[in-house]
Amino acid sequence: xxxxxxLLPLLALLTLLAxxxxxxxxxxxxxxxxxxxxxxxxxxxxxxxLFAAGSALILSIGPAWWLGRYTDEAAPSRxxxxxxxxxxxxxxxxxxxxxxxxxxxPALLAAPFIPIDAAVVTVALGVTFIGLATLSLRSGxxxxxxxxxxxxxxxxxxxxxxxxPYAGWLIGVCVLLLAGAGTWxxxxxxxxxxxxxxxxxxxx
Amino acid sequence: MLIAADIILFLGLVWPFLAxxxxxxxxxxxxxxDEETQSRFSQLAANFSLVAVALAALNVPLSLYLAATGQGxxxxxxxxxxxxxxxxxxxxxxxxSQCFAPPLPEEERALVARDAVPFWTTGLLALxxxxxxPVARAAMLLSAPVLSVxxxxxxxxxxxxxxxxxxxxxxxxxxxxxxxxxxxxIIEGMLAGCGFCLLASLFPCTLSLSxxxxxxxxxxxxxxxxxAATLAVVALLVTFPLPPVTVLxxxxxxxxxxxxxxxxxxxxxxxxxxxxxxxxTQASMGLAAVSAGLAHPLVADLAVFGPLVATPWLSLxxxxxxxxxxxxxxxxxxPGFAALLxxxxxxxxxxxxxxxxxxxxxxxxxxxxxxxxxxxxxxxxVSGAKPVNREGRP
Numbered sequence: 014x015x016x017x018x019x020l021l022p023l024l025a026l027l028t029l030l031a032x033x034x035x036x037x038x039x040x041x042x043x044x045x046x047x048x049x050x051x052x053x054x055x056x057x058x059x060x061x062x063l064f065a066a067g068s069a070l071i072l073s074i075g076p077a078w079w080l081g082r083y084t085d086e087a088a089p090s091r092x093x094x095x096x097x098x099x100x101x102x103x104x105x106x107x108x109x110x111x112x113x114x115x116x117x118x119p120a121l122l123a124a125p126f127i128p129i130d131a132a133v134v135t136v137a138l139g140v141t142f143i144g145l146a147t148l149s150l151r152s153g154x155x156x157x158x159x160x161x162x163x164x165x166x167x168x169x170x171x172x173x174x175x176x177x178p179y180a181g182w183l184i185g186v187c188v189l190l191l192a193g194a195g196t197w198x199x200x201x202x203x204x205x206x207x208x209x210x211x212x213x214x215x216x217x
Numbered sequence: 218m219l220i221a222a223d224i225i226l227f228l229g230l231v232w233p234f235l236a237x238x239x240x241x242x243x244x245x246x247x248x249x250x251d252e253e254t255q256s257r258f259s260q261l262a263a264n265f266s267l268v269a270v271a272l273a274a275l276n277v278p279l280s281l282y283l284a285a286t287g288q289g290x291x292x293x294x295x296x297x298x299x300x301x302x303x304x305x306x307x308x309x310x311x312x313x314s315q316c317f318a319p320p321l322p323e324e325e326r327a328l329v330a331r332d333a334v335p336f337w338t339t340g341l342l343a344l345x346x347x348x349x350x351p352v353a354r355a356a357m358l359l360s361a362p363v364l365s366v367x368x369x370x371x372x373x374x375x376x377x378x379x380x381x382x383x384x385x386x387x388x389x390x391x392x393x394x395x396x397x398x399x400x401x402x403i404i405e406g407m408l409a410g411c412g413f414c415l416l417a418s419l420f421p422c423t424l425s426l427s428x429x430x431x432x433x434x435x436x437x438x439x440x441x442x443x444x445a446a447t448l449a450v451v452a453l454l455v456t457f458p459l460p461p462v463t464v465l466x467x468x469x470x471x472x473x474x475x476x477x478x479x480x481x482x483x484x485x486x487x488x489x490x491x492x493x494x495x496x497x498t499q500a501s502m503g504l505a506a507v508s509a510g511l512a513h514p515l516v517a518d519l520a521v522f523g524p525l526v527a528t529p530w531l532s533l534x535x536x537x538x539x540x541x542x543x544x545x546x547x548x549x550x551x552p553g554f555a556a557l558l559x560x561x562x563x564x565x566x567x568x569x570x571x572x573x574x575x576x577x578x579x580x581x582x583x584x585x586x587x588x589x590x591x592x593x594x595x596x597x598x599v600s601g602a603k604p605v606n607r608e609g610r611p
Contacts, residue, residue, distance in 0.1 A: 128400055141395050145388050154380060161384075164391050171398045180352045184394060187356045191387055194363050198383060201376035 015049055017042040018136055021170075022103065025143040028163050029095055032156045033077045036163065039140075040073020043166040047173040050129050061181035065173045068185040072192040073162055079196055080155060083203035091152045095160075099146035103139045133174045141167030154202045161195050222279040226297055229272035229305065230347065233312075233340030236265035237333035262332050266309070266316040269339070273309040276302040294349060298457065300514045301346040304449040307518050308346075311442055311525035312339045318529035334368045338439055342446035351397045351409075351454060358416060358447050359390035365439040375436075382440060389416030406459075406466025414470065417447040419506055420477040423499050438528055444502060445521035452509035452517040468510045472571075475506025476578050483582035494531055494549075498524040500582060501553045507575065508560050516563065520556035523549045 024039045044066040051058055128134050144167055147160025165188040172184040240262055280302045312335055338361040345357035362382060370379030389412045396408025415422060418440075451471060455464050482500035486493060501524050508516035527549035557579055565572035 134400065138395060138399070141391060145391060148384055149388050157380075157384060161387055164387075168391055168395050168398075171395050175398060180350075180398060183353055183356050187359060187390075187394075190360065190363055191383075194367050195380075195383060195387070197367070198370075198376050198380040202380060 015046065017045045017049065018133065021046065021136055021166075022139045022143065025140045025163050025167070026099065028159050029092060029099065029143070029147050029151065029156075032153075032159045033080060033162075036073045036077050036159050039163055039166055040069050043069040043073070043140075043170055046133070046170060050133065050173060059178070061178050061185075062173055064185050065169050065178070065181045068189050069166055069169045072165055072189055076158060076162060076192060076196040076199075080158070080200060080203065083155075083200065090156070091150075095146050095150035098150055099143040102142035102146060106138045106142055107135050127176050128174045129176055130174060133170060137167045137170040137174060139167070140164070140170065143167075154199045158195050158199045162192060165192060218279075219283065222276075222283055222297075225272065225275050225279055226347075229269070229276050230340070230344060232265075232269050232272055233336045233343065236262075236269065237336030237340070240265065240336065241333035262336075263313075263316045265336070266313045269336075270306070270309040270313050273302070273306040273343075277306055294353075295347045296349045296457070297347065298453065300453055300456065303515065303518055304346045304446070304453065305343040307449065307522060307525065308339050308342055308442065308446055310522075311445070312336065314526045315438055315529045334365055334439065335442075338362075338365050338442065342443065345446060345450050346453065349458065351458065352394055354450055354454070355390055355393040355397060355412075355416075358393075358443065358450060359386055361446070362386040362440065362443045365436070365443070369436050369439065378436070382436075385415060385418060385422055386443075389413065402460050402462040403466060406463035407470065409463070410467045410470030410474075413447060413451050413467070414474045414506075417444045417451070417502065417506065419471075419502065420474040420481065423478055423481060441498065441524060441528060445505070445525050448502065448505040448509055448517055448521055449514065452505070452512070452514035455509060455512045456514060464512075468512060470510075471506050472510025475503045475508075475510060476574065478503030478506065479575075480578035480581075483579055487581040494528070497549065497553070497582075498528070500579075501556075504553060504556055504560060504579075508556065508563075511560065511563055511567075513560075513563055516556050516559045519552050519559070523552040 021039065021042055024035055024042065027035045028039065047062060047066045047069060048058065051062060141164045144160045144162070144164025148157050148164060149160075151157055151160060168184060169181075169188060172178060172181045243261060276297075277299065280297050280299045283297070284299050315335055341357050341361040341364065345354045345361075348354050348357065363386065366379040366383050370376065370382075392412030393409050393416065394412075396405050396410075396412055399405045399408060414420065451467070455468050455471075459467070479500055480503075482496045482503060486496045486500070501520050505517040505520035508514075508520055527545045530545035531549070561572055561575055564575055
């Protein structure tokens with residue numbers, strides 16, 4: 014387990030509190046982890062892995078840069094539910110999957126989905142869970158978008174972890190589409206929020 | 218014969234995208250052009266949807282014949298199962314119903330491609346029925362709502378509805394994808410089941426939605442079609458390509474979630490706490506999920522058939538004594554009722570307590586319906602939807 018991989022769940026938990034500020038770092042670490050997964054094999058990286066890493070970088074840096082101009086909403090934020098759910102899911106995810114003995118009996122595993130690194134499965138699942146909990150329970154569209162991007166990072170890591178990463182293209186394209194649509198919608202929401210607060214302060 | 222079946226299948230899969238592109242190209246002229254152009258293009262979408270449903274209907278006997286003779290129905294990246302073609306036919310019939318329904322009051326700021334969006338989403342969902350890879354199916358099921366959100370929710374003040382739809386669909390689809398990529402079959406089944414429940418907006422999503430939902434009808438029908446297609450795809454998935462342990466988890470989760478959805482919708486119908494149309498749609502969806510949990514895809518298709526076909530016509534219900542309204546009510550209710558009877562029968566064959574549970578879940582919705590049934594003939598005017606909604610009793 015590399016340092017980048019170990020830091021990923023921590024950063025995903027930080028996303029709950031800090032929102033889009035953490036997302037570029039998460040994407041960077043995800044891309045690094047995706048690239049480092051195959052550092053043992055001597056042959057050059059397949060194109061699908063490069064694509065997955067590139068899309069992880071794009072989808073984490075692009076929205077954060079694009080939405081940097083808009084302010085957060087002033088409404089009080091609800092964090093507790095998201096934190097509790099994500100911690101519970103994280104613990105359940107790591108408990109349900111003892112990563113040590115998972116590769117011991119490959120007869121149990123579905124044949125095409127043998128992972129390269131068993132630890133990555135748990136980490137990626139945890140990152141996805143935290144992102145999805147943020148997306149569904151945290152208030153505030155920008156925080157929810159940060160959760161969506163984190164979950165996309167986790168899914169990309171999962172897809173790249175498979176020995177035969179045929180699903181990487183499909184998942185990469187889907188995730189990019191999702192991030193684009195989400196950024197567009199959240200940008201419109203942020204615009205609306207900004208206008209309404211200005212009008213409120215303007216003395217109406 | 219195999220060649221002909223392949224060609225028809227290919228045409229059936231490609232045609233919605235092609236038709237949508239043509240409609241999007243000629244759409245602006247049909248709106249803003251002069252009288253002659255308008256009359257020439259106004260029936261374009263309806264005729265194209267008829268072609269699509271004809272192709273889908275041709276697919277069904279061909280795939281049946283191929284399955285009976287044992288010729289190759291697997292083409293590597295896709296599987297042409299007879300049940301999948303039935304699901305495609307269902308989606309295309311709903312497309313025809315939407316294209317022939319009277320147009321709704323439209324928003325000026327909606328994109329000009331609005332007429333083309335149903336074709337594209339139907340094409341994507343039909344593709345989701347046919348693809349062989351479960352991950353690819355989940356991706357197609359995600360892409361249809363995303364596409365409809367991008368293209369339909371462009372008007373002012375609609376970003377929040379679009380974002381909520383996107384949140385639900387993205388949560389479900391990401392869960393499904395990470396489930397299908399998981400090496401452990403048990404966790405795969407559980408994750409995929411939870412994700413599909415969210416994607417089809419079953420029990421956990423129905424808790425808060427129906428009270429405040431005021432979606433524009435075009436958008437709502439897109440969501441409904443995506444949900445129905447998700448249910449049909451799950452009902453297909455539990456029959457064929459997954460390992461048995463995964464299927465067991467998926468079926469259990471779907472049965473439980475569908476039962477909860479059905480019971481909640483039935484109780485709400487009894488209490489009349491929300492609009493009856495959406496509640497009955499929810500109940501049908503729950504019933505379809507129960508049938509998917511029983512691994513009977515045809516019953517699931519039958520359960521979603523009513524809402525899919527009748528929903529575009531229910532907006533007419535303001536018009537009193539309209540034969541179309543009465544017909545829409547029948548089409549809304551009868552397939553669901555037949556599906557309920559079939560599901561109870563099938564459950565009772567395997568386990569009596571589960572059958573009793575199913576009956577108990579559906580009971581609160583049935584009782585007002587049965588009691589108020591005669592007033593349906595006397596008062597076709599109040600057919601806001603169905604007998605259970607008979608609030609306007611004299």
